[in-house]
Amino acid sequence: KNQVEQSPQSLIILEGKNCTLQCNYTVSPFSNLRWYKQDTGRGPVSLTIMTFSENTKSNGRYTATLDADTKQSSLHITASQLSDSASYICVVFLSGNTPLVFGKGTRLSVIA
């Protein structure tokens, strides 16, 4: 069964600190993996996209990693800001026309 598991479920960190969110997937056939940020009351917005051959990709303070062998991905946020408070969702795109597989997300709260 295609599944995406994220951890932790929720996380509280102080402003300025770094954090890492985890995503494990059992999905086939894999096309690419994306991390989305979903602010409260808004739709998800794509942060990064990782294809099978990519190990690391950065987007400002966000750095995503992908290990296709162990089927794990992480999202590292550096020097967190209050505006980083949101849900971060790991989404796996499959090859062909199969619908996306979503994780349940990690709820991040950055506090002053």
Next chain:
Amino acid sequence: GEEVAQTPKHLVRGEGQKAKLYCAPIKGHSYVFWYQQVLKNEFKFLISFQNENVFDETGMPKERFSAKCLPNSPCSLEIQATKLEDSAVYFCASSQSQGGGEQYFGPGTRLTVT
């Protein structure tokens, strides 16, 4: 437009009433997707369209749910005889391509069934 637009933002219906949600995809995008998010859990795929044609409806409940994307009109998702468990946020996304193409999400419609 440059953003996916969804209306209404909030919708409250009594159990058994009909609910209709609308989505205007980004101009030039051929694919439209509907997702259901219950209680901030994972997104559940409902249905996708390629222009006005149903592309994949494997996630649609067999009864009560229907959807359309007609030319020159917003796409719509309709729920007949709503039930309490239909309470969720319904997101629409649009894309230039199916499969691995980037999907752009709308802000969602929060449906509350009382």
